[in-house]
Amino acid sequence: MRLQPVQRNLDLTTSLPPHEVAGRVADFLHELTHRPTTTARTGIVKAGSRLAYRIFGGVMNAGKKRLPMIVSWSITENGSGSGIHLEMKSDEGTYGFATRWHYQAYEQRFTQLERDLQSRFA
Numbered sequence: 001m002r003l004q005p006v007q008r009n010l011d012l013t014t015s016l017p018p019h020e021v022a023g024r025v026a027d028f029l030h031e032l033t034h035r036p037t038t039t040a041r042t043g044i045v046k047a048g049s050r051l052a053y054r055i056f057g058g059v060m061n062a063g064k065k066r067l068p069m070i071v072s073w074s075i076t077e078n079g080s081g082s083g084i085h086l087e088m089k090s091d092e093g094t095y096g097f098a099t100r101w102h103y104q105a106y107e108q109r110f111t112q113l114e115r116d117l118q119s120r121f122a
Contacts, residue, residue: 006090006106010114014121015081022075024120025084029071032113044072050093058105067109068092084121088113 014021022039029037033047048068056063068091076083090106 006103006110008088008107008110008114010084010086010088010117012084012086012118012121013078013081014084016121018075018077018082021082021084021121025073025075025086025117028117028120029073032071041075042073044070046070046091048091050091053092058102058109064105064109067106069106069109084117086117 016024018041019039022041026037026039029045029047033045035045037043037045046068047070048066050068052066053063053068056066058064058067070089070091072087072089074085076085088110092102
């Protein structure tokens with residue numbers, strides 16, 4: 001049975017030009033995925049590991065940091081600055097059921113990532 005994905009959307013505005021915003025978003029995504037990430041204005045990347053999530057779960061630190069997710073972003077020119085739209089969605093695969101710990105782990109991780117991204121544009 002496919003679980004209802006946990007999802008978080010984030011919209012930010014900044015006075016930085018789009019090319020600089022793209023660089024900061026790429027740095028954020030590189031730290032998240034540990035893989036080189038393009039500095040494009042739009043894109044989708046997969047982060048985390050389904051295997052690590054199945055072994056360590058979302059409760060242990062080793063599992064929390066590697067929650068499987070799909071992150072998509074778009075950067076738009078916004079007058080004298082830029083707008084950023086980021087969507088994070090769980091990608092845990094098929095399970096028979098979900099517990100509250102499952103949803104709580106994703107909500108906590110998404111909140112942490114949201115704060116991290118916001119601090120890059122503060």
